[in-house]
Amino acid sequence: MVEAAYRHHGLDVRYINCEVPPDRLGDAVRGARAMGWIGFHCSLPHKVSVIAHLDGLGESAALMGAVNCAVRRGDQLIGENTDGKGFLKSLRQAIDPRGKRVVLFGAGGAARAIAVELALAGATEITVVNRDRARGALLVDLLNSRTSAAAALVEWNNTIAIPDGVDIVVNATSIGLSPDFAGRLDVDPATLRPGMVVADVIPNPPRTGFIRDAEARGCVAIDGLGMLVNQGVVGIKYWTGVDVDASVMRRTVEAIFSD
Ligand code: NDP
Numbered sequence: 001m002v003e004a005a006y007r008h009h010g011l012d013v014r015y016i017n018c019e020v021p022p023d024r025l026g027d028a029v030r031g032a033r034a035m036g037w038i039g040f041h042c043s044l045p046h047k048v049s050v051i052a053h054l055d056g057l058g059e060s061a062a063l064m065g066a067v068n069c070a071v072r073r074g075d076q077l078i079g080e081n082t083d084g085k086g087f088l089k090s091l092r093q094a095i096d097p098r099g100k101r102v103v104l105f106g107a108g109g110a111a112r113a114i115a116v117e118l119a120l121a122g123a124t125e126i127t128v129v130n131r132d133r134a135r136g137a138l139l140v141d142l143l144n145s146r147t148s149a150a151a152a153l154v155e156w157n158n159t160i161a162i163p164d165g166v167d168i169v170v171n172a173t174s175i176g177l178s179p180d181f182a183g184r185l186d187v188d189p190a191t192l193r194p195g196m197v198v199a200d201v202i203p204n205p206p207r208t209g210f211i212r213d214a215e216a217r218g219c220v221a222i223d224g225l226g227m228l229v230n231q232g233v234v235g236i237k238y239w240t241g242v243d244v245d246a247s248v249m250r251r252t253v254e255a256i257f258s259d
Helices: 002-008 022-034 049-053 059-064 082-091 109-120 133-146 209-216 224-240 246-258
Strands: 039-041 069-073 076-080 101-105 125-130 150-155 168-171 197-200 220-222
Touching: 002 224, 002 246, 022 049, 022 076, 039 224, 049 076, 059 076, 059 082, 059 109, 069 224, 082 109, 082 197, 082 224, 101 109, 109 125, 109 133, 109 168, 125 133, 133 150, 197 209, 197 224, 209 220, 224 246
Parallel strands: 101 125, 101 168, 125 150, 168 197, 197 220
Antiparallel strands: 039 069, 069 076
């Protein structure tokens, strides 16, 4: 997906995948510096531990305490988190979250990234719905103590009705991720109202059960491919300064997932 964008824009850059064991992470980051890399993505299990090897953090990465994208700025390697930024870029094609009320399902890494960016973008109310109460409470406390959004927790132990007045509903759990094609959120579909914006983080398959329910109810649905593609767009902008064409990346990743 990233190299398709590089080719399309004639950028003389390569994107290579490296498997780095946890005990060699420091060596890997020193190697990246020594080789003059313009940056790198990092995935689980390195998103938190990589911070010790970087020179600083962007605002949202500092709030989340997790980095998925390192960026060379001058002599420094700065940690950013582009997952939430990619989500926001995708969401903004449908709605500006400023002043909006959000219901967010999940409290893991993706949910934290999304919640922090929504709060920084001016969402006023964020209700976190999570099965594990302690994990949900950690995210709610973070939002209430470090951002201007008002956050509340709902423990997810029965069918959830989306309250009146909610503008944006987000699935940030792993429900529906391949091969869990039949997975469905325990939400009363009758409370998904026409015009509501409903977003899913699941990129594969993009048309999850939740997205299909939302479309059937007349909601504006945003699939997880938008987040995946746009976190790539944000990362490439950080690394190269170039705004790449998201549609080239989307077509590439769609072709990969349809194989
Ligand atoms: P985590 O393991 O950190 O969190 C998983 C979350 O899903 C937790 O809140 C967990 O609840 C909840 N969950 C899982 N299964 C169930 C279930 N059966 N019922 C209720 N809740 C459930 O994962 P991540 O946050 O890192 O990733 C979540 C999803 O986001 C993944 O599927 C991943 O593919 C997707 N993702 C998509 C991206 C994109 O670019 N589109 C980027 C990053 C992630 P609990 O705390 O109760 O266990």
